[in-house]
Amino acid sequence: MAVEIDHLGIAVRDLAEALRFYRDALGLGVAHTETVESERVRVAMLPAGSRIELLEAADAESPIAKFIDKRGPGLHHVALSVDDLASTVQRLREQGARILNEPRPGAGGHTYVFVHPASAGGVLLELIQK
Numbered sequence: 001m002a003v004e005i006d007h008l009g010i011a012v013r014d015l016a017e018a019l020r021f022y023r024d025a026l027g028l029g030v031a032h033t034e035t036v037e038s039e040r041v042r043v044a045m046l047p048a049g050s051r052i053e054l055l056e057a058a059d060a061e062s063p064i065a066k067f068i069d070k071r072g073p074g075l076h077h078v079a080l081s082v083d084d085l086a087s088t089v090q091r092l093r094e095q096g097a098r099i100l101n102e103p104r105p106g107a108g109g110h111t112y113v114f115v116h117p118a119s120a121g122g123v124l125l126e127l128i129q130k
């Protein structure tokens with residue numbers, strides 16, 4: 001089974017300001033931007049060997065707004081791509097991992113789940129299937 005780092009999700013207060021650093025100053029390209037209504041976030045995906053996902057809250061009730069209120073901007077999650085998300089989720093559940101949502105389409109149309117940090121070494125883990 002191939003498991004690869006797909007992206008690192010970084011919570012930012014202001015996407016335009018973050019792009020001035022990552023795109024304009026550092027020189028990364030922007031593969032795409034979108035608003036993911038179900039997560040109430042605006043997303044910019046920047047290829048960087050793997051990818052960097054900049055996440056800005058789309059409204060005050062967004063999980064990203066709550067994260068930034070509590071901890072400030074910073075690394076929000078690590079995303080791994082897996083071959084078969086359904087069987088991976090089943091296996092993790094059998095081993096007692098806390099899966100935070102049923103598989104659903106997210107940024108870029110990929111199906112994803114989040115795994116609670118308590119089950120993943122203190123890191124919010126996103127598992128995606130392309």
Ligand code: ZN
Nearest residue numbers: 009053079126
């Ligand atoms: Zn992500």
